[in-house]
Amino acid sequence: MHSLGEIFASHFNYIAYVAIMMVGLYAMAAKRNLIKKIIGLGIFQTSIMLLYVSIGAKKGATIPILAKGATAIRPADYINPLPHVLMLTAIVVSVATLGVALALVQKLHKHFNSIEEDEILKELRR
Amino acid sequence: MPVAISALVFSAACAAVLFMQVLSTGSQTYLLGGWAPPWGISLVVDPLSALMLLVVSVGALLNLVAFSFTPSKWPLRKTPAFLGLYLLATAGHLGIVATGDVFNLFVFIEVAALSSYALLSLGGRRATFASLNYLLVGSVGASLYLLGVGYLYIKSGSLNMLDIARILTTMPLSTTALTGFAVLMLGLWIKMAVFPFHAWLPAAYASASPVTSGLLAPMTTKVMAYVIVRMLITVFPQNFLSAMLGFSSMAVWLACIAIIAGALLAIAQQDLRRMLCFILVAEVGYMLGGAFLGNDTAMTGTILHILADAAMTLTLFMAVGIIVARTGSSRIRDMDGMFTIMPVTMLAFTAGALSMIGVPPFCGFFSKWYLISGALEAGHWVFAGSLILSSLVNVLLFFRVFERAFFRQPSTAAVQGTGNWQQLAPLCFIALLLPAIGLATGGIVQQIIQPALQGVL
Numbered sequence: 001m002h003s004l005g006e007i008f009a010s011h012f013n014y015i016a017y018v019a020i021m022m023v024g025l026y027a028m029a030a031k032r033n034l035i036k037k038i039i040g041l042g043i044f045q046t047s048i049m050l051l052y053v054s055i056g057a058k059k060g061a062t063i064p065i066l067a068k069g070a071t072a073i074r075p076a077d078y079i080n081p082l083p084h085v086l087m088l089t090a091i092v093v094s095v096a097t098l099g100v101a102l103a104l105v106q107k108l109h110k111h112f113n114s115i116e117e118d119e120i121l122k123e124l125r126r
Numbered sequence: 127m128p129v130a131i132s133a134l135v136f137s138a139a140c141a142a143v144l145f146m147q148v149l150s151t152g153s154q155t156y157l158l159g160g161w162a163p164p165w166g167i168s169l170v171v172d173p174l175s176a177l178m179l180l181v182v183s184v185g186a187l188l189n190l191v192a193f194s195f196t197p198s199k200w201p202l203r204k205t206p207a208f209l210g211l212y213l214l215a216t217a218g219h220l221g222i223v224a225t226g227d228v229f230n231l232f233v234f235i236e237v238a239a240l241s242s243y244a245l246l247s248l249g250g251r252r253a254t255f256a257s258l259n260y261l262l263v264g265s266v267g268a269s270l271y272l273l274g275v276g277y278l279y280i281k282s283g284s285l286n287m288l289d290i291a292r293i294l295t296t297m298p299l300s301t302t303a304l305t306g307f308a309v310l311m312l313g314l315w316i317k318m319a320v321f322p323f324h325a326w327l328p329a330a331y332a333s334a335s336p337v338t339s340g341l342l343a344p345m346t347t348k349v350m351a352y353v354i355v356r357m358l359i360t361v362f363p364q365n366f367l368s369a370m371l372g373f374s375s376m377a378v379w380l381a382c383i384a385i386i387a388g389a390l391l392a393i394a395q396q397d398l399r400r401m402l403c404f405i406l407v408a409e410v411g412y413m414l415g416g417a418f419l420g421n422d423t424a425m426t427g428t429i430l431h432i433l434a435d436a437a438m439t440l441t442l443f444m445a446v447g448i449i450v451a452r453t454g455s456s457r458i459r460d461m462d463g464m465f466t467i468m469p470v471t472m473l474a475f476t477a478g479a480l481s482m483i484g485v486p487p488f489c490g491f492f493s494k495w496y497l498i499s500g501a502l503e504a505g506h507w508v509f510a511g512s513l514i515l516s517s518l519v520n521v522l523l524f525f526r527v528f529e530r531a532f533f534r535q536p537s538t539a540a541v542q543g544t545g546n547w548q549q550l551a552p553l554c555f556i557a558l559l560l561p562a563i564g565l566a567t568g569g570i571v572q573q574i575i576q577p578a579l580q581g582v583l
Contacts, residue, residue: 028262041265048273055280083279086229090272093236097265100243104258111251120255 013054020047032117034108038101045094049087056083127194130209134187134216141179141220148176149573155226163226164289170226173574174429178223178352181436185344186216188552192444193337193451195548208248212341215241219349228275228361229285231353232268235317238349239264242342249334256329263326267316274310277302287361295363307366308373311354318350319410321384328403336447339399343406344440348432351413355428358417359579367420374418378509381415384408385512389519398446398456401523402439405482408516409435415509416497424500426575430567431493434481437563438490441478441556445471448549461527463536470550472531474557479524481560484517489564 008015024047027040056079064078105115112120148154153172157163171179190212218238225231243264247257279285281303282293294303319327327347331339358367367374388408395401413435416428448471449464450456465472481488494513501510563570 025266028266034258037262041262044266045269048269048276051273052276055276082285083276089229089233093233096240097236097261100240101258101261104243104247104254104261107247107254108251108258111254124252124255 013051017047017051017054020050023047034105034115034117037117038098038105041101042094042098045090045097049090049094052083052087052090056080127209130213131187131190131194133213134183134190137216137220138180138183138187141176141183144171145173145176145180148173164284164286167230168226168286169224170287171224172578174578175223175352175356177433177570177574178349179220181433182216182219182223182345182349185436185440185556186212186341188556189337189340189344189440189444192549192552193340193447195546208245211241211245212337215245215341215345219345222349223352226287227285228278228287228290232272232275235268235271238346239268239317242346245338246330246334246342249338253330253333253335256326256333260326260330263323264317267313267323270309270313270316272313274306274308274313277306277309281306287356291361291363294361294366299365299369304366304370307362308370310357311373311377314350314354314357315380315414318347318354318414319407320380320414321387321407321411322380324384324388324407324410327407328400331403331406332397332400336443336450340440340443340447343403343443344436347406347410348413348436348439351410351417351428351432354414354417355425355432359425367418374420377418378415378506381411381418382508382512384411384414385516389516392523393519396458398458398461398527399443399450401458402442402446405520405523406439409439412494412497412513412516416500419500419504419506419509421500421503422579423496423503425579426571427493427496427498427500429575429578430489430496430570433570434489434493434560434563437556437560438478438481438488441474441553441560442482444553444556445475445478448553449475458527458530461530462534464531467536471553474553476528477557477560479520479527481564483520483524487561487564489560489567492564492567 021044024040024042024044027043028037029040031037031040058076058079061077061079064081066073108120109115112123114120114123144154148171153170155171156169158167158169160166215238218234218236218241221234222231222238225234239261243257243261246260247254275285278290281297281300282290284290284293316323331343334342385408388404388406388411392401392404392408395404409431412431413428416424416431419425446456449461449468452468453460477488481490484491484494494517498510498513501507501513
């Protein structure tokens with residue numbers, strides 16, 4: 001049976017990503033300012049990127065590029081690049097999401113002169 | 127505009143040719159960049175996805191043709207930016223259907239979603255606000271899907287759907303893979319607007335311009351339902367559902383709640399488009415429940431219902447869109463005498479409504495029949511009961527509209543312009559397709575659905 005400390009040490013990346021994810025979710029649910037909500041969304045997406053990057057990492061390993069003239073290849077020496085590459089795509093996606101979100105907020109600000117959700121809802125009900 | 131329409135015509139023609147080819151010679155695989163799977167990304171089209179490709183591209187085409195000839199007060203409708211977004215959204219949905227790679231699917235979900243957010247925001251200030259809320263909820267859904275894919279990758283080391291399925295069957299069940307399954311499904315439910323996560327759908331679709339909701343209402347939820355079906359029948363082995371009986375029964379219960387809540391909320395609506403949106407929430411419940419009941423009959427019903435619901439929703443939203451463009455209102459109390467003002471549109475609307483209710487020659491009846499028999503086979507009386515209840519509520523909802531539209535005198539209020547045949551032809555085509563799909567049910571089940579289900583078992 002592992003002690004709590006051991007579980008914490010061996011699963012550190014998982015605990016970290018869940019904690020960051022919850023911060024993001026809290027910001028999205030509890031904040032009434034639209035920009036803060038979007039920041040929350042960014043934190044949420046980043047936590048998942050952290051998970052992917054952490055599962056590709058390996059202690060003492062290097063990037064998977066063969067040195068010139070290398071003959072023997074030991075897999076333990078190289079990290080798995082695929083999760084990192086996937087996250088490059090996910091970062092692009094989240095930047096695009098951020099762009100669309102900010103454009104929408106700008107449009108809302110033009111219509112309502114406010115980026116507070118409460119004020120916009122009040123204005124819409126009138 | 128002509129460019130966009132010809133692009134969609136070309137796309138629909140390709141989908142039709144591909145459909146014929148797949149039916150006669152079996153599934154087609156295209157390797158992007160020539161890399162063999164599991165290293166490269168592949169596009170895989172089997173009969174089921176070929177059918178979905180056809181549905182999506184034909185639906186997008188008919189919708190655009192109908193609205194390009196409708197005079198209306200949305201000037202943005204014909205700008206190049208709008209048409210670009212329209213085509214991008216269509217391409218995203220086609221990509222979701224065709225891809226054979228789970229990460230690539232995430233990218234296509236985001237392509238489709240981002241262009242939908244932009245499209246939906248083009249309908250006034252209420253639409254912009256609804257669209258921002260949709261963006262926040264939808265991005266969380268897509269992120270959760272990505273998280274599920276991450277867990278699957280940790281366990282299987284692969285991203286190709288067939289490869290994951292092969293690896294998962296060779297290894298014993300693990301908590302990691304089951305967690306991945308649950309998180310992935312949760313993300314897809316959010317994107318599909320299953321009941322507790324449904325709030326974005328009526329807000330966004332009811333306030334957007336009619337051409338946008340005519341495109342997205344038939345497409346997004348149905349394509350997401352297709353992804354769930356694809357995950358259940360292709361990616362995850364059968365023992366996943368039996369290992370998580372609690373999870374799948376929760377899904378079916380959620381579906382029951384979605385059906386009943388959707389039906390009840392629909393009664394409360396005073397606006398025709400909002401009413402249709404809540405009926406859509408109930409329909410999402412049908413597809414979710416059928417997919418998780420765990421027997422072939424219900425799964426057949428789900429796949430049929432994806433097809434049928436796409437056709438009926440398209441009919442209804444197009445008809446209402448044409449009415450809105452003509453009279454400027456979609457409130458139910460403004461529907462007085464619509465049958466005398468716009469007989470053809472209302473006839474198409476009636477066809478869609480009867481199919482939604484589940485009257486025999488129309489396709490809605492057959493899918494519902496399969497779903498109810500699947501529910502009875504699984505012994506899930508509540509799900510069967512909610513299906514019947516929701517059909518009865520649909521009768522009430524639509525006859526409330528018919529009563530006004532048929533028997534009351536048209537109000538003298540603003541009815542300007544006349545309908546033209548270019549906008550009515552696509553509507554009539556899709557309305558006639560409803561009974562045609564219904565009568566072709568036997569063929570569809572034999573040719574497409576049964577091979578798809580047996581490929582797994």
